[in-house]
Amino acid sequence: MSYLFPNYTRDSIDLVDGDGCYVYDQDQRRYLDFTSGIGVTNLGHKHPKVLQALTDQTTKIWHSSNLYTNHLQEQVAQKLTMGKDYLTFFCNSGTEANEAAIKLARKATGRTKILSFTQSFHGRTYGALSATGQPALQTGFYPIVAGFDYLPYNQLKPLKEKLTDDVAAVILEVIQGEGGIIPAEKQWLQTVARLCHENNSLLIVDEIQSGMGRTGNFFAFEAYEIKPDIITLAKALANGIPAGAMLGKVELAEAFGPGTHGTTFGGNNLAMQVAKTVVTEINQPAFLSAVAAKGNDLKEGLTQLIDQIAKVTAVRGSGLMIGVELDSPETLQKVLVELKQQQLLALKAGQTVLRLLPPLTISQAELMQGLKIIQQVLLN
Ligand SMILES: Cc1ncc(COP(=O)(O)O)c(C=O)c1O
Known part of the structure; x- marks a missing residue:
């Protein structure tokens, strides 16, 4: 039983550690974090400074x-x-x-x-x-x-x-x-x-x-x-x-x-x-322009899917605040579950939007790895 009020719909994983743009659950399973704790850990986990x-x-x-x-x-x-x-x-x-x-x-x-x-x-x-x-x-x-x-x-x-x-x-x-x-x-x-x-x-x-x-x-x-x-x-x-x-x-x-x-x-x-x-x-020009550039790459990679996959209806947002509009709440739920199975955590927004908020410090390689997982899950 839980001793907490049931005012949150909680996933069963318990995130016990984090490093950069990865988080680890109670079984040491590693996930690519495209949530940043709902837009909080913008510098990732355990940023040295x-x-x-x-x-x-x-x-x-x-x-x-x-x-x-x-x-x-x-x-x-x-x-x-x-x-x-x-x-x-x-x-x-x-x-x-x-x-x-x-x-x-x-x-x-x-x-x-x-x-x-x-x-x-x-x-x-x-x-x-x-x-x-x-x-x-x-x-x-x-x-x-x-x-x-x-x-x-x-x-x-x-x-x-x-x-x-x-x-x-x-x-x-x-x-x-x-x-x-x-x-x-x-x-x-x-x-x-x-x-x-x-x-x-x-x-x-x-x-x-x-x-x-x-x-x-x-x-x-x-x-x-x-x-x-x-x-x-x-x-x-x-x-x-x-x-x-x-x-x-x-x-x-x-x-x-x-x-x-x-x-x-x-x-x-x-x-x-x-x-x-x-x-x-x-608040440094080079840091902010890197966020914009990574955001453009992510958005571009997702926008391509609109013509390929019927259930992807729109891609919106700027920088690393991106939403992928899906055709139904059921599709969104299924996509979130499958992303988790592929060890990527993402968010929902509204009823039908897959919300992506990776740490701003994510490397290009990690971003592309995440994009690939998302593309594959959506193509499924
Ligand atoms: C735009 C906006 N305003 C206000 C809030 C509320 O912030 P908090 O949960 O820290 O009270 C949120 C939280 O999601 C938000 O996204």
């Missing part, structure tokens, strides 16, 4: 609280904001980063409404769940937080109608992750950013899955040439040590004055020492 950062900090102070100055938080914030006009608040997870964003948006604008999009995913706590445009995830938990509305993604007319002068913020993912690897159209997103600005509504971009180099840019929104008012991060920020962050434009500082918001663990020394290393490693 990340391991060093963590072990160095374990011999110093682990936790000092947010009552004191924290030079590590300052250093990570400086790296994340890259001299652009943002300030940072640290927390422990994606949902908390979005909670902070929603609270900041309401307080800074004095408005209440938040517009979000269908198929979006922003987290499970009440504010973030209320921003999540998937009724199935809200069912049973009503009443959710008031003031949220959900609009069709990549459509302008409904947004124009709803973007009234009581809208505090629009929250969106540049590539919807859980919803099925659905990228925003560039012109649409640029218009959304402009309309928000004209309406004095804040644009919150949730980079929790798409950020930290995943798409070949440090932030996925960079490819869209927009400047969000608020950016949320988590998942890969500390490569598996829980960490989240909300970046907001400097002019929002007044709304988050002393005592307005906080967390006990957020920005703790262990997570920050690791995050400092992770951000430094990822």
Whole structure:
């Protein structure tokens, strides 16, 4: 029997070790990891520099609280904001980063409404769940937080109608992750950013899955040439040590004055020492262009299958955030099982999308090995 709540559908394998882009189960069976722990271990398992950062900090102070100055938080914030006009608040997870964003948006604008999009995913706590445009995830938990509305993604007319002068913020993912690897159209997103600005509504971009180099840019929104008012991060920020962050434009500082918001663990020394290393490693032009190049190869290899295999209907995404749309949920389930049998772990997104999120550090040879396994399983 299990002593855990049954709120996850768990596979029977128990991953007890990891090295680079491989993970090992309780029977020492090795798998090529195309999940990165759902977009978390972007630098792979046991990355030497990340391991060093963590072990160095374990011999110093682990936790000092947010009552004191924290030079590590300052250093990570400086790296994340890259001299652009943002300030940072640290927390422990994606949902908390979005909670902070929603609270900041309401307080800074004095408005209440938040517009979000269908198929979006922003987290499970009440504010973030209320921003999540998937009724199935809200069912049973009503009443959710008031003031949220959900609009069709990549459509302008409904947004124009709803973007009234009581809208505090629009929250969106540049590539919807859980919803099925659905990228925003560039012109649409640029218009959304402009309309928000004209309406004095804040644009919150949730980079929790798409950020930290995943798409070949440090932030996925960079490819869209927009400047969000608020950016949320988590998942890969500390490569598996829980960490989240909300970046907001400097002019929002007044709304988050002393005592307005906080967390006990957020920005703790262990997570920050690791995050400092992770951000430094990822945010280098050569590293990011290698992610983009590997992503192009993976996408190209999969796109070829659309004409060859009837059950593959589309391939979407950027960098190493790729979705393969299959013809049915049953096909997806079967493909995931067969990939596991071939010792490759992958993810699902939406009901029919095979989601591939390998570590960004994957070598070309490992990537091609993974692609070959996926091609063979899909051809089956
Ligand atoms: C885009 C996005 N936002 C928010 C979250 C929630 O993050 P967490 O599970 O760390 O609360 C996720 C998690 O999958 C996500 O993909």
